Amino acid sequence: MADILTPALGESVTEATIAKWTKKVGDAVKKDELLVELETDKVSLEVAAPADGVLGAINAAEGDTVVPGTVLGSVTEGGAAAAAAPASAPAKTAKAEAKAAPAAAASSIDITVPVMGESVAEGSMGKWLKKSGDAVKKDELLVEIETDKVAVEVSAPADGVLTIAADEGATVTPGQKIGSVSGSGAAASAPAAAAPAPAAAPANTGSAQVSGGKNDTLSPAVQRVVAENNLDPKAIAATGPKGNITKADAIAAIGQAAPAPAAAAAAPSAPRAVGPREERVKMTRLRQTIARRLKESQNTAAQLTTFNEVDMTNVMALRAQYKEVFEKRHGVKLGFMSFFTKAVVAALHEIPAVNAEIDGTDIIYKNHYDIGVAVGTEKGLVVPVLRDADTLSLAGIEKGIGALGKAARDGALTMDQLQGGTFTITNGGTYGSLMSTPILNAPQSGILGMHNIVQRPMAINGEVKIRPMMYLALSYDHRIVDGKEAVTFLVRIKELLEDPQRALLDL
Structure with a gap:
């Protein structure tokens, strides 16, 4: 057996994506015959068969990310002749085929x-x-x-x-x-599937079936949403990369589809289940990592939080005025995150220490602005990174954040999308938080906490007026960011949000 390996990808290129396999498992192949095409951020590469034989295994599917030396699959040497023989050889008798079956089964x-x-x-x-x-x-x-x-x-x-x-x-x-x-x-x-078997027949129809509120062909996260909301999997439109139902598909189907017949029929008479008073569940790896990284961040950095509040009147008015035109023009809704991201990038330009990190006794100042956006998922908090946010328009930011959020909820984030952020924004207001002290996303030196927008009485030019107000919180590493810089950074964000034209005019 000969392995099919990912070749060296070139200087500074560390990974590639499987673009296309030209053969499938079981196909006969010839040495040096093109088997798979790889794409990198610079060039496309072709990988050929290492020997004559049969393609025995494909270990990396189309769309997977691989690194040099990864085993993409294998070729069973000497199998080409055997695979081609049936085409030219006389038809075998039924007895001969029966004798050959055990070898194939092995x-x-x-x-x-x-x-x-x-x-x-x-x-x-x-x-x-x-x-x-x-x-x-x-x-x-x-x-x-x-x-x-x-x-x-x-x-x-x-x-x-x-x-x-x-x-x-x-x-x-x-x-x-x-x-x-x-x-x-x-x-x-x-x-066996075709044979009459009344009890087993439903399981072999090829359609999604529900048993006890769960579907054995769905991922655990989707099973939970289907079971808790009495959804019929057959009525859910699937958008997964391989035609599978994603968690987002199931959530979107809540309230749109009729409950699964079996679950709906059983619901009126089913007694309320009483669970145990306590339940011990092993932490997932993601949850363990979140816990470890947050504690390490607390133990390592000299964390401090400063607060301010922002009047959202002008941003909300701008959104209301242009939201329909914006969506028609760009195909995405105009949200608050694009305004906050623009304001953060402008403030980072002015206060570079907040965009830096400590490495031993050195300070690394970042001249790029890759903004992490905290996303809550069923499995825990993840922080995908919006690359080069300083080069994006409001529409580009909204599209980028929307795509990252969907990938996070579907569990489809890549490693590259989770690494290398220089500053993080987290929005507790999505869940109704009025104020919080966010924890740094190490090794970053700053994180901005957004919160709920609340109508409050404010003194405006000597008069009391009701305004939509949001508390902002900046947690920062006091080892690298001084108090004056932190306060100035947050005030700058406040100014840009209360007068959003300034950000658009780069003032």
Whole structure:
């Protein structure tokens, strides 16, 4: 067996994306024949077959990110002739085919842990959506592997029968075998599916089925939304990358689709379930990482928070005046985040210490403005990064933040989208927070906390008027940012928001 490896990608290029496989598992290949195309941020590369044979496994699917040396798949050497023989050889008798069947049944394709991103060395197995012995289809979602940053989906490499080699909760590493799919299993299981079996027939229709409020073909997060809201999975429009239903799809379907018939019929008579008084649940890797990083941030930095308040009257008036035209022109709604991001970038230009970080006894001043945007998901808080925010228009910022938020909720963020931010914005106002003291996202030196907009009486030119007010909080590392700089930074943001034309005119 010969491995298909990711080649060196060129100077300063550390990763590539699988663009297209030209063959599928089981196809005969010739040495030096083009098998897969890779794309980097600079060039496209072609990877050829290392030997004559049969493409035995594909370990990295189209769209996956890989690094030099990653095993993309493997070629079973010497298999080309065997694969081609049936085309030219006389038709076999039924007896001969029966004798050959055991040999075919013995073949299987390994399911391995994919590369999970730079600096991610291990992950934890989630819940298998199938059990050993079940028939699976190629590209069908089988299990999620949770790392301390993202969840990685693992799909079936071929049609067949599943054998599980790594249980839920097990710690696994890239390249490790976690199961296999028997290449002959699909054919073997087909007669059973077609045979009359009243009790099992619904499970083999190919449609999403509900059992006890859960669907075994859905991810755990989607199962929970479906079960809690009595949704019918068959009525949910799927937008996932492989035609699967995402959590966002399920949430969007709440209130739009009729409840699943079985759940609706059972609801009136079902007694209220009484759970245990306490329940011990192991923390997910993401939650463990969040806890560790937040505590490390508290222990490392000299954190201090300064507050101010901003009158949102003018920003709200500007949004109300142009929101319809803006959405028609740019295809995205005009929100508050674009105004805050513009104001933050302008303030960072003026107070560069807030955009810097400490490395040992050095201060690293950043001349780029990559803004982290905290997003709450079912699995915990993640902070995807909006790159080069200083070069984006209001529409570009809204589109970028919208795309990052959707990817976060769908569990589709890449490692690159989670690394390298220079400053963070978090919006507790989304959940109704009036005031908070956000914790630094280390090694950054500043984080801005937005809060709920509340109508309050304010003294305006000697008169009391009701204005929409928001408290702002800037947490900063006092080791690098002085109090005067922090206060000036926050006042600058206040000025730009209360007079948004200044930001647009770069004043």
